Amino acid sequence: MAPSLLAAAGGLLLLCSFTSAQSRGDSTTSCTLNDGFGKYCPTTCGVADYMLRYTPSVTKELDYLIKELESVANLTQGTENTVVVMKDSAVSHQKSALQESFYKKSSSVLDEFRQYENTIFAQGEQIFELENIISENERRMADLKQLSLQLQQKCSEPCKDAVEIQPLTGADCQDVANKGATTSGLYYIKPAKAKEQFLVYCEIDSFGRGFTVIQRRRDGSVKFDKDWIQYKEGFGYLSPDDTTEFWLGLEKIHALTISSNIPTVLRIELVDWEGNKKYADYNMFRVGPEADMYRLTYGFYFGGDAGDAFDGFDFGDDPSDKFFTSHNGMQFSTYDKDNDKYDGNCAQQDGSGWWMNRCHAGHLNGRYYQGGKYTEKDAGEYGFDNGIIWVTWHNRWYSLKETTMKLIPLSRLTASSGQQAGTKEFGGLGV
Numbered sequence: 001m002a003p004s005l006l007a008a009a010g011g012l013l014l015l016c017s018f019t020s021a022q023s024r025g026d027s028t029t030s031c032t033l034n035d036g037f038g039k040y041c042p043t044t045c046g047v048a049d050y051m052l053r054y055t056p057s058v059t060k061e062l063d064y065l066i067k068e069l070e071s072v073a074n075l076t077q078g079t080e081n082t083v084v085v086m087k088d089s090a091v092s093h094q095k096s097a098l099q100e101s102f103y104k105k106s107s108s109v110l111d112e113f114r115q116y117e118n119t120i121f122a123q124g125e126q127i128f129e130l131e132n133i134i135s136e137n138e139r140r141m142a143d144l145k146q147l148s149l150q151l152q153q154k155c156s157e158p159c160k161d162a163v164e165i166q167p168l169t170g171a172d173c174q175d176v177a178n179k180g181a182t183t184s185g186l187y188y189i190k191p192a193k194a195k196e197q198f199l200v201y202c203e204i205d206s207f208g209r210g211f212t213v214i215q216r217r218r219d220g221s222v223k224f225d226k227d228w229i230q231y232k233e234g235f236g237y238l239s240p241d242d243t244t245e246f247w248l249g250l251e252k253i254h255a256l257t258i259s260s261n262i263p264t265v266l267r268i269e270l271v272d273w274e275g276n277k278k279y280a281d282y283n284m285f286r287v288g289p290e291a292d293m294y295r296l297t298y299g300f301y302f303g304g305d306a307g308d309a310f311d312g313f314d315f316g317d318d319p320s321d322k323f324f325t326s327h328n329g330m331q332f333s334t335y336d337k338d339n340d341k342y343d344g345n346c347a348q349q350d351g352s353g354w355w356m357n358r359c360h361a362g363h364l365n366g367r368y369y370q371g372g373k374y375t376e377k378d379a380g381e382y383g384f385d386n387g388i389i390w391v392t393w394h395n396r397w398y399s400l401k402e403t404t405m406k407l408i409p410l411s412r413l414t415a416s417s418g419q420q421a422g423t424k425e426f427g428g429l430g431v
């Protein structure tokens with residue numbers, strides 16, 4: 001298309017040249033021939049013919065050119081529109097890019113949520129178990145709260161001793177009974193020679209007799225292998241219903257036996273594993289002061305079906321057996337204070353505290369043997385007879401089941417119903 005356009009333009013230029021040459025019309029020498037017109041110099045007719053011949057095509061060319069120009073213009077417009085569209089799309093793209101990043105962010109958040117969801121799902125059972133534990137703990141807490149409330153209610157109530165102590169007091173249990181006490185139980189007493197009052201178990205019978213209990217064995221729940229201080233002060237447990245084991249204490253026993261001009265009787269009550277019950281009474285019973293190592297003395301054996309084991313026993317081992325197993329006049333011994341008549345230590349060997357000679361025929365603080373019968377092998381490293389022994393009833397290899405040592409003024413023991421009363425009543429042990 002470009003060559004024909006140039007040819008047309010050349011034709012116009014020639015046309016103009018001819019016009020100026022026509023004005024000089026007279027001079028043909030001024031026409032310069034060129035290859036486009038051939039060997040002829042164009043004349044007005046020739047130009048007119050040329051014009052008539054070429055005018056339609058030129059017009060055609062011009063129309064075409066105009067159309068082309070219009071097309072270009074249209075294209076430009078289209079481009080501009082495209083640019084605008086592109087710009088718009090760029091803007092919208094930027095916007096959508098923002099949305100996309102937001103979406104990406106959102107999706108990453110969603111991913112995280114999914115991970116959390118998976119974690120939560122995976123930990124579901126654990127959470128369930130934990131919830132169970134929590135609810136169980138809540139139940140426990142509720143229980144504890146209820147217990148706490150119950151305790152608070154109990155605490156707000158006026159206190160009352162679980163161990164009931166009787167209100168009456170006296171010099172000893174007979175004095176308490178003389179004042180009207182009819183119930184066995186715990187009483188505070190203060191013998192004349194005692195420094196201060198102390199608690200005792202009083203056994204008060206239907207005859208109005210008040211026994212002051214100084215020793216009780218019944219089930220082996222309290223160990224009697226104690227030292228000097230413990231035998232001096234006492235050990236074990238006093239109970240208002242006579243269900244516990246104890247040793248009242250030598251200092252209190254001393255005070256109880258020296259405070260009155262009326263002779264004191266020591267009653268010993270014994271129960272064997274067959275349920276048999278026997279007793280032995282010792283009149284004018286006294287326990288000396290600590291300075292004399294709580295020496296045991298009594299006036300005489302006052303009777304009883306258990307026999308006089310305190311007088312010693314002839315075991316058949318040696319002619320001096322009875323002499324060296326008697327107890328009247330013996331000082332008290334513990335493993336840490338040996339006052340016996342033996343080269344060794346009776347209290348240590350026998351695991352007790354007692355008025356040891358060399359060593360004993362009656363031994364009520366001995367080791368507790370369930371069932372009663374025991375042997376040298378049972379008796380530990382020394383192998384001596386160390387049970388709860390009263391040899392005038394059972395032999396030294398039989399340990400008694402229950403013992404009671406209790407004091408009563410001689411006047412009361414005999415006054416009510418005579419010697420037989422002791423047997424019939426038998427210290428309230430249920431006969």
Ligand SMILES: [Ca+2]
Pocket residue numbers: 338339340341342343344345346
């Ligand atoms: Ca000794």
